[in-house]
Amino acid sequence: xxxxxxxxxxxxxxxxxxxxxxxxxxxxxxxxxxxxxxxxxxxxxxxxxxxxxxxxxxxxxxxxxxxxxxxxxxxxxxxxxxxxxxxxxxxxxxxxxxxxxxxxxxxxxxxxxxxxxx
Amino acid sequence: xxxxxxxxxxxxxxxxxxxxxxxxxxxxxxxxxxxxxxxxxxxxxxxxxxxxxxxxxxxxxxxxxxxxxxxxxxxxxxxxxxxxxxxxxxxxxxxxxxxxxxxxxxxxxxxx
Numbered sequence: 001x002x003x004x005x006x007x008x009x010x011x012x013x014x015x016x017x018x019x020x021x022x023x024x025x026x027x028x029x030x031x032x033x034x035x036x037x038x039x040x041x042x043x044x045x046x047x048x049x050x051x052x053x054x055x056x057x058x059x060x061x062x063x064x065x066x067x068x069x070x071x072x073x074x075x076x077x078x079x080x081x082x083x084x085x086x087x088x089x090x091x092x093x094x095x096x097x098x099x100x101x102x103x104x105x106x107x108x109x110x111x112x113x114x115x116x117x118x
Numbered sequence: 119x120x121x122x123x124x125x126x127x128x129x130x131x132x133x134x135x136x137x138x139x140x141x142x143x144x145x146x147x148x149x150x151x152x153x154x155x156x157x158x159x160x161x162x163x164x165x166x167x168x169x170x171x172x173x174x175x176x177x178x179x180x181x182x183x184x185x186x187x188x189x190x191x192x193x194x195x196x197x198x199x200x201x202x203x204x205x206x207x208x209x210x211x212x213x214x215x216x217x218x219x220x221x222x223x224x225x226x227x228x229x230x
Contacts, residue, residue, distance in 0.1 A: 031216045043220040097216045105216050109160040
């Protein structure tokens with residue numbers, strides 16, 4: 001049963017510290033998404049990768065957030081320095097878009113990283 | 119930018135009552151998906167609608183895609199406690215790749 005995995009599941013840190021969240025997409029999937037979920041803003045898309053290339057990170061605060069895919073099995077989201085307003089659940093999702101096709105395809109979400117910045 | 123709104127924001131029902139959530143997009147969609155998120159969980163894919171006017175059923179759940187492809191609805195017949203959670207619609211634009219814009223969600227609570 002293939003699943004998206006995320007680590008850590010929970011993180012409590014102090015303001016100003018660096019936070020790194022990791023995601024392992026489902027093997028063979030070629031799209032990876034990072035979302036942030038809060039009560040106030042709902043589910044917000046932060047970044048979107050296809051075949052490891054960043055396609056859209058317009059939803060991500062550029063001054064402190066960065067997202068990368070060092071290889072096809074690992075996606076990372078970093079916050080440096082972290083702030084209390086970054087407290088949220090961060091979800092990674094992956095999907096498969098066949099070559100030459102467009103359009104929304106099913107996204108498979110990981111369990112999320114619950115981040116609390118004090 | 120594209121916006122996807124859902125109403126109601128919250129719905130509290132007695133077990134056995136029906137439930138409907140409505141999804142409205144500011145722009146015409148290529149397709150729409152529905153996800154369910156249980157409390158403390160993550161969004162899980164339910165269904166995708168692609169065609170104008172399409173209706174799909176999954177047991178007690180009925181999904182519709184509007185003729186103009188700008189709105190959608192999810193109807194649950196005879197709710198059960200297992201239906202508790204937040205229901206999100208998510209739309210994609212033609213040429214938008216695999217990017218989805220999630221709706222604001224409708225939180226459903228079911229009482230015995």
